[in-house]
Amino acid sequence: MLSSKSRSLLWASIVIALILPICPSVFAEFPTFEYHQIAQIGNKMGQTSLVDVDKDGDLDWIAGCNGGDIWWFEYKSPDDWVRHTLGQKAPTDVGGTAFDIDGDGWIDQVSGGAWYRNTARPREQEFIKYVNGVILRCHDNVAADIDGNKKLDLVAMSDRSALYWYKIPSDPTKKWESHKIGDAVHGAIDPAGVADIDGDGDNDVVRTNVWFENADGKGTKWIPHKNINFGQPAARFPLTTKSWVIDLDKDGDNDIVQAEADCVSGRVAWHENKDGKGRKWITHLIADKSGQDFHSLAVADFDNDGDLDVFSGGGPLTKSPPHKWFIWENTDAKGRKWQQHVILSGKRCHEAKAADVDGDGDIDICSKPWNGNEHIYLQNMFIEHQTKGDRK
Numbered sequence: 001m002l003s004s005k006s007r008s009l010l011w012a013s014i015v016i017a018l019i020l021p022i023c024p025s026v027f028a029e030f031p032t033f034e035y036h037q038i039a040q041i042g043n044k045m046g047q048t049s050l051v052d053v054d055k056d057g058d059l060d061w062i063a064g065c066n067g068g069d070i071w072w073f074e075y076k077s078p079d080d081w082v083r084h085t086l087g088q089k090a091p092t093d094v095g096g097t098a099f100d101i102d103g104d105g106w107i108d109q110v111s112g113g114a115w116y117r118n119t120a121r122p123r124e125q126e127f128i129k130y131v132n133g134v135i136l137r138c139h140d141n142v143a144a145d146i147d148g149n150k151k152l153d154l155v156a157m158s159d160r161s162a163l164y165w166y167k168i169p170s171d172p173t174k175k176w177e178s179h180k181i182g183d184a185v186h187g188a189i190d191p192a193g194v195a196d197i198d199g200d201g202d203n204d205v206v207r208t209n210v211w212f213e214n215a216d217g218k219g220t221k222w223i224p225h226k227n228i229n230f231g232q233p234a235a236r237f238p239l240t241t242k243s244w245v246i247d248l249d250k251d252g253d254n255d256i257v258q259a260e261a262d263c264v265s266g267r268v269a270w271h272e273n274k275d276g277k278g279r280k281w282i283t284h285l286i287a288d289k290s291g292q293d294f295h296s297l298a299v300a301d302f303d304n305d306g307d308l309d310v311f312s313g314g315g316p317l318t319k320s321p322p323h324k325w326f327i328w329e330n331t332d333a334k335g336r337k338w339q340q341h342v343i344l345s346g347k348r349c350h351e352a353k354a355a356d357v358d359g360d361g362d363i364d365i366c367s368k369p370w371n372g373n374e375h376i377y378l379q380n381m382f383i384e385h386q387t388k389g390d391r392k
Contacts, residue, residue: 031382047096095138193243242297259294264319291320298354313349
């Protein structure tokens with residue numbers, strides 16, 4: 001007969017055996033990321049997206065030069081990307097984003113003062129360029145439904161102008177209708193920074209230390225709330241951040257994750273939406289005294305454990321090379337405990353994007369430098385390692 005201690009050990013073994021096939025990551029190490037070079041071309045690039053340009057079921061990489069060429073890189077395999085010219089003479093700075101502008105089912109590109117229509121033959125033809133009336137020299141372009149009509153609009157910001165949103169007409173080759181939201185900083189409006197802050201069902205806009213309330217739900221009345229204590233006012237480009245609105249602590253309301261950019265040593269933090277209405281925030285620091293310029297931000301479940309982690313990497317003003325790419329692992333699922341992982345070192349990171357590029361079920365990362373020409377694909381090896389483990 002088994003002793004009480006032996007019976008306990010037996011039951012523990014049975015429980016572990018039952019859990020592991022269901023949740024293979026429970027006892028797994030944090031995933032590694034495998035470096036691949038996409039291409040070497042360009043300089044002073046932004047306008048980045050990870051989207052399926054050619055409708056073949058995987059994600060392609062878009063990047064374009066300040067005032068110059070835009071390319072899309074067709075994903076074939078981790079070490080095989082085919083470069084195609086998307087368009088030329090982009091009237092923008094860093095700002096650009098890709099989405100279906102004309103509703104034909106193909107991904108188009110907007111880059112500041114122009115948009116580029118996908119001809120449905122993207123491998124053979126450049127996109128067709130149309131002037132749209134958007135402010136020029138944009139640092140930020142974001143696609144979001146601002147007026148609540150279930151169609152995407154464009155949010156655009158330049159510190160040479162202001163922060164606007166543009167209603168795209170049924171014929172997008174006509175001039176887009178502009179609406180001012182508020183004052184600008186150098187950069188701070190990100191694709192995940194336009195979302196519902198106050199829980200009223202419409203999209204608001206986060207701009208570093210202030211969020212703009214979409215007061216009528218139609219984008220015609222905006223109330224600024226300057227109650228987010230973040231961003232460096234004395235930086236070379238003051239109050240520049242990357243922002244991500246998401247329910248980090250899973251309490252039913254949206255929080256804000258931010259990384260300080262265009263500074264010599266940025267911080268990363270998340271702001272807890274304490275009252276669920278954006279009137280009271282509690283800041284939780286994730287990283288401090290980094291020596292890195294965090295000109296990228298992505299919030300995703302990088303280790304497939306069911307909670308949200310945070311990614312950023314060292315950009316052009318980094319004080320303490322080598323430039324490093326980090327993921328901060330959310331170890332308690334509530335954003336109170338974080339473990340730092342350096343996933344790449346020695347490569348510059350600027351306007352990175354994160355998504356499942358190869359369709360294997362985990363989140364990958366693509367980026368490039370501001371000063372430099374190397375486009376990088378970091379393949380998340382979590383699924384590959386799990387598959388190999390299953391085979392043993």
